[in-house]
Amino acid sequence: MIEYKVALIGFGGVNRALVQLAAENNAGWLRELGFQLKFVGVSDLYLGSAICPRGLDLNDLCALPSVKGALENLPGGKALPETEEVIQHSGADIVAEATFTNPVDGEPASSYCWNALNKGISVVTTNKGPVAFNADALTHAAELKGVFFEFEGSVMSGTPAIRLARESLAGSDLVGFEGILNGTSNLVISSMEMGLSFEEAVEKAQRLGYAEADPTADIEGHDVRLKVTILANQLLGAKLKPRDVTCKGISGLTVQAVQDAVASNARWKLIGSASKAPDGTVCASVEPKLLPIENSLASVAGAINAVTFKTRVLGDVTVRGPGAGRTETAYALLSDIVSIHRKKSAVEASK
Amino acid sequence: MIEYKVALIGFGGVNRALVQLAAENNAGWLRELGFQLKFVGVSDLYLGSAICPRGLDLNDLCALPSVKGALENLPGGKALPETEEVIQHSGADIVAEATFTNPVDGEPASSYCWNALNKGISVVTTNKGPVAFNADALTHAAELKGVFFEFEGSVMSGTPAIRLARESLAGSDLVGFEGILNGTSNLVISSMEMGLSFEEAVEKAQRLGYAEADPTADIEGHDVRLKVTILANQLLGAKLKPRDVTCKGISGLTVQAVQDAVASNARWKLIGSASKAPDGTVCASVEPKLLPIENSLASVAGAINAVTFKTRVLGDVTVRGPGAGRTETAYALLSDIVSIHRKKSAVEASK
Structure with a gap:
């Protein structure tokens, strides 16, 4: 045994x-x-x-x-x-x-x-x-x-991300990824889509137990920046430190912008991403991006996480599932x- | 070497x-x-x-x-x-x-x-x-x-399905799955959502190189039935033959039903699924299902495939990606x- x-x-x-x-x-x-x-x-x-x-x-x-x-x-x-x-x-x-x-x-x-x-x-x-x-x-x-x-x-x-890419996508020639890697900020945007102000949405996330008393790390993208560093280094062979990843959070998003996006069949999401150039250089960032509804990350609402692996051989493969919880x-x-x-x-x- | x-x-x-x-x-x-x-x-x-x-x-x-x-x-x-x-x-x-x-x-x-x-x-x-x-x-x-x-x-x-479940989700207590496992039928439904008749939608899929000259296996769910048999046997320990999987295709779906679904924030999808009861019995089927837009399979449009693994420990994990192509x-x-x-x-x- x-x-x-x-x-x-x-x-x-x-x-x-x-x-x-x-x-x-x-x-x-x-x-x-x-x-x-x-x-x-x-x-x-x-x-x-x-x-x-x-x-x-x-x-x-x-x-x-x-x-x-x-x-x-x-x-x-x-x-x-x-x-x-x-x-x-x-x-x-x-x-x-x-x-x-x-x-x-x-x-x-x-x-x-x-x-x-x-x-x-x-x-x-x-x-x-x-x-x-x-x-x-x-x-x-x-x-x-x-x-x-x-x-x-x-x-x-x-939700498997590192092991999925390393084991199940080996040989697919991974050249980048983009993901929704923080449930709290995603939940805040979803709440703003339903009419809450930014402050109300943050309070709601706190009430539901998602956001910390100080929500800065979630809202300003610092949490995602660490995760992007991990994925870029582990999967794309980068040698990044967190400070090398440009980082912009969602505190600048207005309810108007979020709702305009919905009205025009798009969604704002806080996206952590990286891509590898042909010479091996890896560029990584965290920032709000406007995604057309066809993007497989656009429909990821609430506290769910997801990441799309971009491969040369297979195209895009997306995995989504819980991103938090004990x-x-x-x-x-x-x-x-x-x-x-x-x-x-x-x-x-x-x- | x-x-x-x-x-x-x-x-x-x-x-x-x-x-x-x-x-x-x-x-x-x-x-x-x-x-x-x-x-x-x-x-x-x-x-x-x-x-x-x-x-x-x-x-x-x-x-x-x-x-x-x-x-x-x-x-x-x-x-x-x-x-x-x-x-x-x-x-x-x-x-x-x-x-x-x-x-x-x-x-x-x-x-x-x-x-x-x-x-x-x-x-x-x-x-x-x-x-x-x-x-x-x-x-x-x-x-x-x-x-x-x-x-x-x-x-x-x-797109990894079997290996993802076996390797990356081992120990998560998989109790079932539901998936969009046939790109052709999914493309046909997507085209019907945009106003094409069933026949026009099938022709379009043929023109795009997705549907065979005889589209029966795709449209009537026979292709999905084989895939459900494989997943149920490999991942849930079932001992099914394809004939054990109840099977209903999409030829009975009307344009009206498909468009009514869209209007009420839902989507018809041809779903292959199986679930394992506590006594180990596995029940499997292929049939059109009406999914609320929140379901992570609802947004899977066109020739893309996806499968949601239902686990006791982790909840739902969905992977989506290409389901065909040389x-x-x-x-x-x-x-x-x-x-x-x-x-x-x-x-x-x-x-």
Whole structure:
């Protein structure tokens, strides 16, 4: 029986949802995917930490109250976060990193990933920071140790984007992409189409739990800029830093402009895109674009995300699905673990 | 240098386009994908056959006139088809099967696949017949010989559907799908929305090269029924034969109904779908459905295909892209070869 030992770095909504998925599906995963998960460590800035190499009880983890230092009450628990201890001494095969995204330099998450990989522990993460700033170095570190650095959830939560392009579209000669990569800003535009002012639309997104108290990162395109950096670097071979991506948000869009577009069979969308020139140069941007209704992104309304891959051989291929949500993002971590499992299994099978 | 030796069964549009892709991209594939292709045999009912273990000249193949017996003029060529000879004696690693689809029993393509696999030759095919009728047996035959049976192109040409669901959505608990899986019928409905009668719309699709002289298979849903059978069996674990899928085409749709739908913000679409009940039973059908404009399939117009995968964990994920076309379908064969190459490479790397 294959059981991966997972250490959870950050115990907010996403890693909690991963534990919940395991509690509900471990038996089914073993049957259908060939493995199940055990959680041997957890560390969280607010909740504290716990190290339990024989595996923490899934029900205890699911039921953990959101109270400062609550992890102290679990076996091997402490009231304070001890992230490095958990990475180094929980005996994990895989670190699931789901702390906050630092849009300036990706820290401290990048260091967590780095330390785990250098200890020979695979890392799965939904955090845009380490991927946007340090993916090459982290991938190289993983390769040196014969382990894996996977980050499908950093772009569209559980909706496959990176893996779809790399695996299912290999050889199609990808030359660019354009996507709706932020559900909050898309929801705001959809609300403005229905008559709300920009301010009212932002408030509505906040009320529905999509927008943060400070919605700047969503509204001004900074979140999309990190995702565009990730896709451009991973799929088009670019070497961009987020600052290299020109960025303009939707705060300049007027209700009039949005409604005029609808009336003329078009839609304003906040589009993150990149394209590769024949000489290999990659140009990337985030900006509102007016799309004719025939464009497959024009009909993507509300909090849904979508990305169109532009290929020379196959033309346009678009994938759309959820772009946020705790369970949806936790699924991305699972899909990363499935990918690791399959690569390891292929190797094992041949021995 | 890895060079796969490919035998082409059928030399119509699709396998010709595969040769054309290789002629244009072999050097790039070697660099980016890690292999290139050589064509060691070809057999076609009309054009004859050729066996050339050192590899047929790509330019000769691309320039082959569409004249009866034309393959006679290539090295090792004969005016008559000798499909079994090509499979058995060309020294191929991979057979690319792209003959016509027999909707009754999948023959003779199934036998071609069977014979190749039993000789230890991997098979890639775009032919719905062998996959809809015999996928389990053929996959089992491949496994026994340690080779591969791949058929991504049998559903949406080069747009990833089977591989997307199996690889990128593994563990998402797929419980069903619904799709627009026939471009011709979708184009006919789109034309009716713009005012053409059913007959005019079919003629237009024929004029554009989408519909066959006898458009029955497209219009009455028989083509979609084969694709639904494939997806239900491959992705939902069903054991359906095409006759188990209830099937109703679009010939009963009136222009009035189609235009009324548009006026009330909905769209008629020919939908192939299947769903799995909690007890594992799979129910599958092909029929026109009235979709609200919010449904992600409603905006799929013209000859484009799309499929929505319904998952318990992630909700709906939709992929849309080309569903036909010579080069697009040939790309599916390439994507199958990429998949074979990666599985073989993982094994080799571990030795």
